[in-house]
Amino acid sequence: MGIIKYINNQDAECFIFDDFIINQIKEGVVVEPSHNEELNNIIKEHFSGKDMVYISNRVKSYSVNPLIYTETESIPNLIAIAMIPKTDVMRKNAEYERNFYDKPYEIFDSLTEAIIWVQQVLEKEEPGPAIQKK
Template identity: 70%
Template structure:
């Protein structure tokens, strides 16, 4: 589970792993829908054709425009988001933002728990995908 790539962008630090991205946004940044373009480029470069999970490790104070979430949902291989808020206010903000994202979205107290969840989500996704492959075409016609 070692890190594959590290990016130090103007607005955030991004850590790429096999199944997920950890993003740490820098102090006082306002995350807007255009940030999804950069995120999507990174996702397609490192996860083209495979599922992945986004983890936001919120260690700095910054703002998120919740309209980023409907756009993020359009990234086909982004299957879930995990948020690790540092403060109670950050947790309340993450709970509010959750209303705008309609794929799995969880809030965690620490990075370890978030990573354990990533592995479970990825395993569940793989198992669901494998079980769909096992249904013979003749059975699908019944639906």
């Protein structure tokens, strides 16, 4: 599970792994639905035809327009979101945002816990053994 790519843009740092992305939004950013276009481009480039999970490592203070989740939910191979809030206020915001996303969405105290959950989610999504017809 090594890092594939690191992207440092104006609004975030993005760490791309085999089955998931860890995204760290920068201080003071307001995350709007327009940010989904960049996320979708990254997912298309690195995860085409493959299920993946988005991990938000919330180490900085920023705002999220919860309407972003309506569009995020429509990314077909993005099957779950994990949040790692640094403070109680960030945790309360993540709990509120959960109401806007209908796929698996969990909040964790550490990156390690989130990555373990990601692997469990991905294992559940893998198709079972093929049924052979006689």
